[in-house]
Amino acid sequence: DGGITQSPKYLFRKEGQNVTLSCEQNLNHDAMYWYRQDPGQGLRLIYYSQIVNDFQKGDIAEGYSVSREKKESFPLTVTSAQKNPTAFYLCASSISYSQTGANTEAFFGQGTRLTVV
Amino acid sequence: AQTVTQSQPEMSVQEAETVTLSCTYDTSESNYYLFWYKQPPSRQMILVIRQEAYKQQNATENRFSVNFQKAAKSFSLKISDSQLGDTAMYFCAFMKQGGAQKLVFGQGTRLTINP
Numbered sequence: 001d002g003g004i005t006q007s008p009k010y011l012f013r014k015e016g017q018n019v020t021l022s023c024e025q026n027l028n029h030d031a032m033y034w035y036r037q038d039p040g041q042g043l044r045l046i047y048y049s050q051i052v053n054d055f056q057k058g059d060i061a062e063g064y065s066v067s068r069e070k071k072e073s074f075p076l077t078v079t080s081a082q083k084n085p086t087a088f089y090l091c092a093s094s095i096s097y098s099q100t101g102a103n104t105e106a107f108f109g110q111g112t113r114l115t116v117v
Numbered sequence: 118a119q120t121v122t123q124s125q126p127e128m129s130v131q132e133a134e135t136v137t138l139s140c141t142y143d144t145s146e147s148n149y150y151l152f153w154y155k156q157p158p159s160r161q162m163i164l165v166i167r168q169e170a171y172k173q174q175n176a177t178e179n180r181f182s183v184n185f186q187k188a189a190k191s192f193s194l195k196i197s198d199s200q201l202g203d204t205a206m207y208f209c210a211f212m213k214q215g216g217a218q219k220l221v222f223g224q225g226t227r228l229t230i231n232p
Contacts, residue, residue, distance in 0.1 A: 031218050042123075042208060042224040050218055058219070090162065096218055105152055106212075106220050108162035 002027050006091050006109035012117050013078065013085065021076045021112045023091035030096035032074035033106065036060060037088040046089075049074055050096055078114065086116050119144045121211050123223035130199055131231050137184075138194045138226045140209030148214035151185065151192045156206040156225075165207070168192065170214075196228075204230045 004025040013019045025032065031050050035043040045058030049068040063082025068074055074093075078085045092106040120143045130136045142151070153165040168176045168185050175183050180200075184193045196203055209223040 033220060035222075040225075040227075043222040045219065045221065048219060056219075088160065092162070092220070094212075094218070094220070105150075105164045105167055106162075106210075111160050 004091060004093050004107050004109040006089075006112050008112060009110065011112055011114045013114060014117060016080045018077055018079050019114065021078070021089055021091075021114070023074045023076065023109060024072055025074075025093040025107075026072060027093055027107060028071070029093035029107075030071070031094045031106075032068070033092040033094075034058075034064070034066065034074070034076045035090045035092065037090060037111075043090060046076065085114055088113050119146070119211050119213065119219070119221050121209050121221050121223035123207075123209055123226050125226045126224070127227045127229070129229040129231060132199060132201060134199055135195065135197050136199055136228065138196075138207050138209075138228065140192045140194070140223055142190050142192065142209070142211050142223075144190070144211065144213070146213050150212045150214060151183075152210040152212070153181070153183070153192075153194045154208045154210060154222075155203075156208065157202075157204070162208075166194065199230045201230050201232060204228060 007022045033048045034046040044060050046064050047066040049055035065077045089112045091109045094106040095104045122141050149170045151168045155163045155165050166178045166181050180197045182195045206225045208225045212220045
């Protein structure tokens, strides 16, 4: 089945540690995104990538890093510089305009709940 | 930069009633897409409906329809014959057509359908 998979579902991080959240898609989508969601709030864009080996900062990129070495994968690292990392993280992907001449909706993974302990 | 605003943090209606969720956006782009996503308690994001800005006709999907007013930059969602399963957070979202594909979300509206 085609889809987008995030792992793990729950992640615990100690103070000062870096952690990496996995996001994999088999939808052949060029574009991928990382969002952060805090309780009762909307989705804030961390990073997005339109093509392999290229990515752009979103609205809250500080304390986060990403890579896009493969089309299928867009891992997010939460570094120790992120002072308040406890949140729900959502990964998404979509067909890009460059692929079809039209955008389409984003498909989402099931999310990773990160907690600092 | 594009922004999306949902002015209703919470709404509550009785089952079978009709409810309208508001969304406004700000952009200088002419060609773009607008979306409504639903996030139930499972937290899985589900696409409800999509509208292309170049289309004058309002999108509809079964009990869900939109009122797209391009000049006013307004994109409201109407849910008819509301059901208990419609209880969820609803997010309005904007994506520019072409170029830097940044999908921008509003703050969300928590909708509760009461039996």
